[in-house]
Amino acid sequence: MSYPKPIQNLIHAFARLPSVGPRTAERFVFHLLKSGKKDVSELTIALKELIETVKSCEICWVFSDISPCSVCASPQRDPKSVCVVAEPQDREAIEKTNTYRGAYHIIRGVIQAHDENSLRGLKIPELLARVRKGGIDEIILALNPDLPGETTMMYLEKKIKEIAPHIKVSRLARGLPMGSDLQYADDITLGSALKNRTTS
Numbered sequence: 001m002s003y004p005k006p007i008q009n010l011i012h013a014f015a016r017l018p019s020v021g022p023r024t025a026e027r028f029v030f031h032l033l034k035s036g037k038k039d040v041s042e043l044t045i046a047l048k049e050l051i052e053t054v055k056s057c058e059i060c061w062v063f064s065d066i067s068p069c070s071v072c073a074s075p076q077r078d079p080k081s082v083c084v085v086a087e088p089q090d091r092e093a094i095e096k097t098n099t100y101r102g103a104y105h106i107i108r109g110v111i112q113a114h115d116e117n118s119l120r121g122l123k124i125p126e127l128l129a130r131v132r133k134g135g136i137d138e139i140i141l142a143l144n145p146d147l148p149g150e151t152t153m154m155y156l157e158k159k160i161k162e163i164a165p166h167i168k169v170s171r172l173a174r175g176l177p178m179g180s181d182l183q184y185a186d187d188i189t190l191g192s193a194l195k196n197r198t199t200s
């Protein structure tokens with residue numbers, strides 16, 4: 001008793017997405033099969049467009065249709081300040097607070113304690129290359145206040161200080177509850193955590 005291969009393949013593909021278990025993946029696939037050609041072709045076109053037009057900003061590693069992205073290219077932004085975030089959605093959350101006029105670096109994930117492999121694929125070497133290049137006065141570590149976030153911030157601070165001891169490394173002020181997610185913080189709390197950032 002098993003599904004035809006094309007159904008199995010798509011179930012496996014959906015099941016690899018975050019928060020999608022095999023049951024949900026199955027529901028997606030049968031929904032598409034039932035809804036017919038129109039929904040499927042819309043999805044196909046959207047996926048194709050995603051892969052063909054969205055690229056990485058070569059400076060901050062956000063996903064964008066242009067590189068450098070609009071923030072990195074803007075003369076209104078101060079490149080001497082770099083705010084490090086884990087995910088592109090965190091950059092969106094900070095932009096929404098309207099309190100920050102510097103640049104960003106998206107490392108695309110966090111380090112999990114006791115897992116060397118979790119470093120793989122993170123855009124940390126690219127951040128350190130920006131540090132080496134010079135021209136940065138302050139780096140704001142704006143990662144989630146949870147264990148992986150803390151682990152990552154400690155690692156980054158050490159690496160940045162090794163290369164450029166003069167750079168001010170700051171963190172968001174306490175105020176965001178431990179274990180909370182930047183992406184879901186309200187604008188006022190996040191804005192004030194950013195304004196009242198601290199250096200260790």
Ligand SMILES: [Zn+2]
Nearest residue numbers: 057060069072
């Ligand atoms: Zn950029």
